[in-house]
Each structure stands twice: as C-alpha cells, then as structure tokens.
Amino acid sequence: MSDHSKDAGGTGPAVRPGVNRVLLAGIFLALSLSIVDGMVVSIAAPTMAADLGLSSAGIRWIVNSYTLARAATFALGGRLADVYGPRRVLLVGLTIFVAASVLCGFAPQGPAATPWLVACRIAQGAGGGVMYPAAMSLVVGEFPVHQRGRALATLFGFSQLLSALGLPLGGWLTSLTWRWVFWINLPIGVAAIALIAMTRSRNDTRMRVSQDLKGAVLLAAGMTTSVLALEQAALLGWSDPITLALVVTGPAALALFVFWEARTPSPLIDIRLFRDRAFALDMSILFFSTIAYMPMLFFASFYAQLALRDTAVQAGVYLLFFQVAYSVGAQFGGQVQDRVGVKPALLIGAGLGAAGFALWAVELSDLSVGAQWPFIALAGAGVGLVVPPAATDAYGRAGPEASGMVGGVVQTTRIFSGALGLAVLGSAFTDVAQARVTSTLVGLGVAPGAAENAAWQFVNYVDDDEGDRLPDDVGGIHLTSGIQEILRADITTAHQWVFMCMALATALAFCCALLHPGSRPTKTHPNSAGDAPT
Template sequence: MMFAVAMTFIDQTIVAIAAPDITEELGLTTAGIRWVVNAYLLALAACFALGGRLADIHGHRRVTLIGTLIFVTASVLCGCVPAGEYAQAWMITFRAVQGVGAALLFPAALAVVTAVFPVERRGRALALFFGLSGALTAIGPLLGGVLTAWTWRAIFWVNVPVALVAVVLTVLARIPDTGRRERLDIPGAVLVALGMALSVLGLQQASEWGWASPATWGCVLVGAALLVVFCVYELRVPAQPLIKLRVFRDRAFSADTATVFFAMLAFVPLFFFASVYAQVSLGKSPNEAALYLLWFFLGFVIATQIGGRMLDKRGARPALLLGSAIGAVGFWLWSLKLTDLSFSAQWPYVVLAGAGIGLLLAPASTDSVNRAIDASYGEVTGITQTVRNYAAAVGLAVYGTVLSRVTVDRITGTLESRGVPDAVAAEAAQGIARTVAGHGGGREPLAGEGPVGEALRDSAGAIRMDFAEANQWVFHGMALALVAAFLCALAHPGTRVTAAGPGAPAPGPGGPPPEPPKAPQAP
C-alpha cells in the first residue's frame, strides 16, 4: 500500500518544478500550466468521498488495483502528450484523470492498512504510512528537478515502475477483499463531487480572478450551498447513504477531524510558500529549495513515529495537544527568523514545526478511522481526506492573497524610494507578485527592462527582504492555525478505541492500555 500511494503524493508537488519546461515545449499559456497543476488537485478533492465509499462496497484491494491502473495509465498519457494545438487540453484532461485514480487509490489503500492491523498496533502502522507519504511529498520537487534535467516527460513515466511493484506486491500480499452488497448513493456522490469541485475551484482561482470577482464568490458560495444540500440529503437517506454523517456525533471523531482541518491549513500550503521563499529571498535553486523542505520532514518523520506510539499507549488526545502546541511554537519562531535571510538561523525551528505536525497528524487520522461505523474504513478515510484537501485549498487561497497584497505594498514602497514613479512601481510590484504566485514560471522575478529593470536590480537586496517580511504574515497565519488545532484538541474527550470497542477511557501516564478481550476459541 505504501508503494501504491507513493505515486499520488509525489505527483502533488513534482509537476510544479517541471512547469517551465512543459510550458516552453508545448507552448502552454500561463493559465494553461496553472490548470495542469490544479486539475489533479481539483479532481482529487472532488472524488475522495466517492472513492472511499466505492472501496467499502467493492472491496479495498480491488479498488486499490483499479485506482493504481487508472493513475498509471493517465501518467503514461501525460508523458506522451503530442505538441500542437491539443496539447493543453490533453494535459489538463489526463491530469484530472490522474486525480480520479488517486482519489480511488488512497482511501482504499489506507482502508487496507487499517483493516489488516489490530487496533492496538494500528497507531504505529499508520504512523509509518503517513510518515512515508509526507516525506514523499517533500521529495517530489527534488525528484522533479533530477528527472527534468533529462526530460520533463520522465516525471510522469517514473510512475510506471512504481505502479508495477505496487500491483505485484498487492497480489502477493493476499489481502482479503470482502466487499459489501450495498447500493451506491449516486445523488449523494454527485452532490459532494460538484460541491467540492466548485468550492475548491473558486479558492484555486481566487488569486487569478480576484476576491472581488463574481466568478470567485459564485463558485465558492454555490459549492458551499451544494455541500449543505448534500448533508441535508444524506441525513434523510433511509439506508446506505454515501457518508454516515452520524459518525460526527462521536465527539472524539469531530475533534480529530477539526484538528486535522486546522493542521492542514499549515501543512499543505507550506510546500509552496517555503519553497518560493527559499528561491526568492534566500536565492536558492528549485532543488536547493527542496532540500530546505527536507529539514521540515526530518522533524515530521521522527515525530510521526512517536505520535503513533503515543496513540497506541495513551490514546489520541495527548499527541494532538502536544503536537499542535509544538507546531504553533515552531511556526511562530520560524516566522521571526525569515528576515535573517539565513538558513542556519532557521533550521532548528523548521525541524520543530515539522515535529509538531508529525506528532498530531497520524494519531488524529488513525483515531478518526478507528471510529468508523460498521468498520466502514474506506468511507471514513474519504471523509478525512476530503477535509484535508479542502483545508489545503483554503490555506493556499487565503495565504496567497495575504502574501500577494503585502508583497505589492512593500515592493511598491521600496521602488518609490528609489525614484520610480508611483504607477510604474505598483505595476512592477504586481508583476513580481504574479510571477511568484505562479511558482516563478522559470523566470527571474526581479528581471525587467529599461529604468524599471535597473531599479529592480539595484533594489534586489531590499526586495528580497520585502518578500521575507511578507512571508512572515503567512507563517504567523500558520502558527495561528495550529493554535486553533490545539483548541480543537482540547475538545477531544480522551476516550480511545480498543479491541473491545470505542469509548474506553485512555489510561493515565503510568498505566498500560487495557488488554483487548481474547477471541473465543473455535471448537
């Protein structure tokens, strides 16, 4: 299962590094390459809930294999895109198909791991699962830089050998594949897919359309309304709804889900904002920026294993509280060091921020899955992953708007102090903000012609500092998101799931977990 999900996590970040080469060879527009990146994430967010339910109905192993085959087929077709007028539509279409394959694959794979490990060992197992998946997300940009040096098409073709290994291991593992004779709630699936797709689309496009645009708010509000209609409809479905919303009556499940939501406001957007900060303010190459992020995942991977053991021994609440507190402190201290423009002054806080996220992520996710009604692990995994993706979209949109606005204000002031006319300074500052928002597009953000270009080059040091100060606002926001996660963790009742069922009190620090009842011996 870890081999299977490896592809989906790498592909969330690997394409952004190859974006300049893809744009140049295929002649894509700026909006086109943005859609190549976003189409995958949009389809992923829209289809997660459906993928989880299909896994429960048709069997986790079977849906894992189907999702893997869809994903790798779409990857091959992305890598084989022909140059010409249809290249942009081709790439966007098959990137979306990749997202659908990943939405089938991930909930099913996580449900397999959940089902085959007993509850008293599940924390450590899923800690390894989430630790690896998080590390692979960070490796994506680094791997993308290496493969793009050969050809950008290799970033898609690399999925083929990984998928072959995943399929062979899945077959050899003899995973039980017991589906359920239940109907699929098609109206519910359509409602949640449209609601998620429209709301995430509005958030993704907010930086391009603008927050004052009717299109932005139309997508967000219509999508949110459809999600409300979906919830009302699901509560009234007499039998076999797409999602059993009564699981939210479990206070621990609701606390887990809310904690994950706020943690994801910091975790997923970090890949973009820290990478761009490293390239613009620290002057790093894309590959060096990827190495910068690996320090975050050093803390993340180690703390994930600790969090899993804490869950097995003491329940989720201690790990959630400790992780969110450490993460909030780590992000806040990291933000204060951004203006030093020196990685050596930042790395302890980078590791600390990663440790905080790692400590809470696996316990919150595992504890929520443990509380699935009727062991509907795929369904609950679909819920938690939908929440994660929605939080990521919100974080990217909100932080991106804050970063762009503060960047424009500060760079405009810097250029005006160098004698650049107000209107020209504002236009140049907005151009830099647009370049940065698109991952730079392979261009030097401080490039330009004539007097403005000369002013940009003369002010390079001050502008890099301006961008670092703008990023401080983003990292302050991430720290506050972890504070909100801490408050949600306080609402966790401290009960834990054992082999005897949910609701048992978590033992104190000095007491061992309760022994699960022994299964009766067969005659």
Template sequence: MAATAQGGGRSRNLVLAAMIFAVAMTFIDQTIVSIAVPQIQDELSLSSTGVQWAVNAYLLTLAAFFAYGGRLADTVGHRKVVVAGVLIFAAASLLCGLTPKGGVAQTWIVVFRAVQGVGGAIMFPAALGIVVQTFALRERGKALALFFGVAGGLTAVGPILGGYLTEWTWRAIFWVNIPVAVIALILIAASRPVTEHRPAPMDYRGLALIVAGVALSVFGFQQAQIWHWSNPAIAICIAAGVVLLLVFHRVETRTASPLIQVRIFRDRAFLVENLVLGITMLVFVPFFFFASEYAQIGLDKSASGAGLYLLDFFIGFVIASQIGGRMLDRGGAKRPVVLGCVLGAVGFYLLAGQVTDLDFGGQFWYIVLSGAGLGMMLTPASTDAVNRASRLSYGEATGITQTVRNYAASLGLAVLGTISVARFQSEAESSLISRGVPAGKASSQAHDIAQSHQTSSGASGIPHFIRLDFADATRTVFSVMAGIMAVAAVVAQFGLRRGLQVEEETQGAPAGTDPQL
C-alpha cells in the same frame, strides 16, 4: 477481528509495504509537477491558465472523488479498488508523459491529470482501509505512523526528484510512476490482503451532489489567485459549492444507502478530529508552496535546492510521526494531537522570526520543529478519526477525512496566497518609493512584481531589497500559520477526551470478505 488475524507480523508488514507503494504515487504527484511547469509550458506552448490547470486538475478531482473512493472500497472490496486505482493512476501517468505537441496538448494533459486525481481518490481510502483492518487497534498508531511518515515524506521527494528528472525530460516526472505502480501490484499480489466489505448500492445522487459541491468550491479557491478575490465569480463558485454540500447533507440523512453516513459526525471525537485536521491542513500543504517560493526567491536556491529545504521539514515530520503513533497506541490521541499542534505553533512562530535574515543555517532547527509538530499530530488525529468507524466503513471514514483535508488545503492556499501577495506588494511599493520612484509608478511596479513572483525560478537578477520584501511577506504567512496551529491546539485541548479508545465489534448486516480479485 477476522482481518486482523490474518498471517503474522511478516505478512502484515508486507501488506503495509504494498499499501505504501500504492499511495506513494499520489503523494509524489502533489508536488513533482510544479517543478517542471516552465519546461511543460514552453515545450507544449500552454497558456498561463492551461499550465495552472495542469497542476490544479489533479488536486481538484482528488478532493472531489475521495468520498466516492471510500464508499466504493467499503462496498466492492478494498483490494479490488486499490488495484483499480493503481492501474488508472499508472495509465493516466503514462498518457500525461505522452502528451503530443500542438493544439490538442493543453486539453490532453489537463484531462489526464484529472484522471490521475480520480485514480488517486479511489486508491487512497481503500489502501488506508486495508492497513486499518490488517492491524489491531493497539498496533494501528505505529503502523499508520509508518504509513503516513514514509508516504508523506515522498511529498518532499517530489520537488527533488522532479528537479533532476526535468534535466532529462519533463515527461519523466510522469513516467516515474510506472515502476512504482508495478512494485505496488507485485506486493499486493504477494501479500494478498484480506478485508471485510458490505455490498450495497451506490448512491449516485449523493455522488453527483458532493462532487459538484466540492469541485465548485475548491475551483473557486484555486481560481482566486488567477481571477483575484474581487471577481464576483469567485464568491459565486464558492457559495454554490457550499449550498450543494448543504443539500448533500440533507439528502444523505434521508437516503437508505447513502454515500456517506453523515451521522458519524455525531461521534464527538470524529467531529473534533476532523475539525483539527481541517484547521491544520490550512497550514500543511500550503507550507510546501510558500517555503519553496521563499527558498528560490529569498534564499536564491535552485528548484532542487528548494526541495532540500522541504526535506528538512520532513526530517522532523517523519521522526515525530513515529513518536505520535506510539503515543496514540499507549494513551490515546489527545496528548500527541495537542502537543503536536503546540510544537507546530512554536516552530512556525520561531521560523517567521528568522526568514528575513535570508540565512538558511539560522532556520534549520525551526523548520525541523515545525515539521515535528505536524508529524506528531497528523498521524494520531487521522488514525483516531478512522478508528471511530466500524470495520465495514473504514474506507468511508477515510474518504471523509481526506475530503476535509484537501478542502482545507485549497482554502489555505487561496487565503494565505492572498495575504502573501498583498503584503509583498505593500512592502515592494514602500521600498520603491523610498528609492525615489514616484508613488503612482511604484504602486504599478509593485503590483506587477507581486503578481509575477510565482513564476520566478530563483532570485538571480532580483534586487536584494525585493528579496527582503518577499521574505517579509513570507514572515507574515508563517506567523499566520503559527496562529492557525495555536487555534488547532485549543480545539484539540477542549474538544478531545483523554484515554484509549475501546475496540468494538461491528453490528449490523452480514459482511462480505475480499479474499481475492
């Protein structure tokens, strides 16, 4: 492979470092903003819906434009697209931090959070495509374990860093991306990664369909916690989004140069890996949200303390990610993916049994085990899925897997959020009744408590029995997560085949190269 032969180990490692710094911003921003929400809302006088969209606008555009980013990288050139993505993300971060006070504030911050998401969506598939093309097939597991392990670990750094930066000014949570972007651009210029690409026209019809389909359905899932599932607009949004995605699939099969080569799903391993990734993403991203809430409400942790709770999860994640990557290189994806799903299921099950004790010490090893399970399977599943594409379609394959992952994460947050609120409300109502509160009044109070808990900044002033009720709701959520991981293990066990993947040379039209900007 031309791209794999470039330079030696030192050159390849420099490319890897450059790509890790490039995507670091996207991982940090998935969690860092949530910590500063109260300060942002207070200073800018945002409505509850406005501040919710200051968080969701980023996640929505990130999910909607991943497929476009992957296709753009494969047709224009991976390095050009990474640089463009870094510049867009950094500029949008700067402007988010410069949000003016007054009537324009809400529109300003939501728009530039959305632009951040677009920058991240075009940057990530291109960066991963560079890493995949830089390392030979038998070295990718180890390289991508480091890529996903370090970059993924930054998701846990977000709340910790955000907690400290917010003490100075909430604007710093956006400005911290600027030095990271500068380092990434310097490393890209120094490493000068060379990749192959194939110039082709952009399928704008397909782009419009998938962006609208993903955006509408993800919007529906995100709004479920605001509008509630009983609102018919939720079902309408999700149904319309799904219909558009089905139309997208049909259109792509008849398009000469499609945004996504949907026939890649005929590859059984690619299809199964994406199914497993989709199932586990119902758990992975939502865990940060529910664990952070539990740490602050149930365990009376500060925002930065909640970040440390998540950091324990990533101790297991990062270590097991390296092990899973090496297992992939030695024997293929099936064993680490199945084993990781099983470990995750056991970890969440054991963790669920401990959360009502309100004792962090008794939970530590189960948190680590849960993280280890997800770390062991995510890198091999993601890497093996991307390896199924040709050298000229790595960006496209990454765009597909990331769209699946973000779509599933939105679904997981909505469904598990509904379960959490319903369980919390039920437990709180029973507790209030047992303390002599009339049934009607208890039901009303429990509803108010359950709906307002997401804005709580800690357990101070919350009665002990309410903390226990919230912990019980968290136990239910973690138990469901254990079941979801068990389902993923079954799908991987029966859907994946054992053995190493054989590297094949790309057939088809002549490729271009991306030697310079």
C-alpha cells in the same frame, strides 16, 4: 486461532506473516506515489511554468486541480471500497493514477499546456483519491485496534520519509527535464500493482449498498466551486459577478450535500459520525493542521528558489528538514497514542507545530538555511505528531465495516482543507507581495499607476534562470541588481505573512485538541479474538 503473529518484544505492531507482507509493501509504494507526486510537482513548478509558458494562476491550478480531484473522489473511493472490496478499488485507482502520470509528461508547449495538464492532473488526482481510502481500509483490516496507532504511524512515517527522499530526487529529475517527475511514476506504479495483484486480504469484503453518485456529484461541485471562488476573487475581486456566483454556489452545493446525506438510506458519508465529539474534533484538527501543511510544500519550494536562489535540487533538500522531522514525529506520536491515548500527542504536536511555523516565519528574512532548519524541523515534527494520530483515532470511531467510508471522510477533509488553504494563502501572498512591491517602486520615483502594473507583472513572473528567477524588466521599468534585492526582500515579507498564517492555523488545531475528550475508541477489531475470516 487468530493468525496475527506477536513480535517477541511486543514493541512493534504484529502483522500477519507471509503473503500480506507483500500486500503491505504494495500499499506502501502506492501511497508513497500519491503523497510524493504533489510534493515533487511543487518543486518542478517554476521550471514547468517557464518551459510551457504557464502563468502563475495556471501553475496554481495545475497544483490545485490534482488536490481538488483527490478531495472530490476520496469519499466516493471509500464507498466503492466498501461496495466492491478495497483491493479491487485500489488496483483500479492505481492504474488510473499511473496512466494519467504518463500523459502529464507529454504535455505540449504553448496555449494547450494548461488545459492538457489540468485535465491529466484531474484524472491523476481522481485515481489517487479512489485508491487512498481503499489502501487505508486494507491496512486497518490487518491490525487489531490496539496496534493500529503504531501500524498507521509506521506507514505514514515511512511514506513521508520516502517523500522526503523524493524531494531532492524530484529536483534532480527536474534538472534533466520536468517531464521525468511524472514518468518516474510508471515503473514504481507497475511494481505496486504487481505486488498488490499477487496477494489476498482478509478485509477485501463487499457490501450490498448503493454508491450514492448524487452525493458524490454534490460534494465534488461544492468543494470545486468553493476553491474556485477564492481563486477568482484573487484575480477579479470580490465584486465580480462570476466570483459572487461561485461564492453562493459552493456553500449551497455543500449544504445540499449534507441535507441529502442525512436522508439517503446509503449515504456516501454518514453524517451521524460527526455526532461523536471526538470524531468531529479529529476532523477539525486535521482540517486546520492541513491548511498549514499542504500549502507549505508549495510556498517553501518557491521561497527557496526565489528568495534563497536555490536550484530545484537544493529546494528539495530545503524541504527535507521538514519531511524527516515529520517522519520522526509520526513514529513518536503513534507510540504515545497506543500507550496513553491520542490527546497528549495532539496537544504536544499542535503546540510544537504552531511554534515552529511562527519561528520559521520570523527567520525567513535571514535568508540562511542554517538559521532556519531547527524551526523547519520543529514544525515538521509537530505536524507529524498531529496528523497520523488524529487520522488513526478517527478510524477507530467507526466499525471495520465502515473503514472505507471513514477513510474517505478523513482524506476528503485533509485534501479539501489543503486546496482551500492554498487558495486562501495564495491570494494573501499575492496581495501582500503586490502591495510591498508597489510601495517600493513608488518610493523609487515610479508613478503609482505604473508601479501597480509593474508590481502585478513582477509578482506573477517566473523565470527559468538557475539561481536568479527575478526579471530584469517589468512594465517598462529596468530593475537593476540593487532594486532586485529590495524587491526580493518584499517577496520574502509576503512569505512571512503566509507562514504566520500557517502558525495561526496550527494554533487553531491546538485549540481543538484542548477540547478533545481523549477517550479511546470503543470499536473492536473483527479479528481481535477468534479466527480470521476466509
């Protein structure tokens, strides 16, 4: 008989008793590390920039290099999990992640800071990218298909809840030294490694297939150059030769990747998966919802510290409303999915998310957390209702033997869209903020050329004074407290544009949800009947 146990009330996902609970605990810690890291670094970013002398473009690349490295290695991690077994790949990825985290904490001050941190963040992201699909493959193997919605929702929900608690913790660690934001990963990572290493999994099988390194290189090159093109356009303009070269190279590399994957006998990503309409729409929904979700963490943190004058700890509490609501939404979405299918959860979630981001954007000018928190929570609950159900439905569209590959596709889609969203919204924020500040300074009698130069300096300035991060002087122009308040409003307006774009992205996810067939996956769990493999 199968050794999955049934809970008495039938209300929660059944999990194999004994040692696999230890495995799931280790996976929970590992995934929480990967999720929390991107968030707490956003909280620590202003302090890091001031301490190390980083430019605003440099700090964005420190955030984005991690995101891109994860996106570039998710698909490869999924394939490696299928080839070598997910448990082994998870342990290797987790070890790389922890080692790179420690090195991030030793970043030197001065000109070497940016390349040091970017290199370490790339290694950290690669470790996280490899371990994520391996972890998902292990979890999928522990639950039958009709219980995966609640199981993965529980895992996502608790991971996000831990992330939420990690935000104020990250702020507190930053108040000691931003370096502890990275060093805290060492004890947690060691505990996760120990828990995973002492267990076995029924889904730790190997496949005799090639690793498709050529596909991995093309995918990494295409995603990296596509995002780099947007970053360069924001700095140098669209007519710059380097920008134009990147604009051509990125899509070309991605097109070559698709061409290669469609013809290689052992693809990194089986393009035929996208022939399934539901799977393709799941990926589209994840793409648009993550364009809003991941950049939100970065922009909301900076808004709290620049516009609301919050400390790093207070900025973490500000984001707590979103993360707690996300966890609640994820739990509800998993239950809805298991009972009536995925489409209702997707429609409700994307609708609530779009409304929440739009209302949040309107209230940003209020500069009051009391006025904003209901809409922050509405956006968080909406995204929580969308992301785990869409990911779970995608996993169910392929057999268990391809769970590693599907995990790579799901996470590659999410992380690439997050990096793309951060680049696009970052460029939009800079353009709007500079235009608003330039107009304000010209209205105060500053010559247009000098105003434009001062606006550029102002928008790219980050100061480490607690409670007031605006400069007193830019481009030879003294900024009185009254002028600072006007310019603070200009920065807030730029944030409003960005959050409206997030609402638009979530609305596009809603449109995709309308087209979703809503049918349940037909693939069955290998152990839903009969004995479990040994």
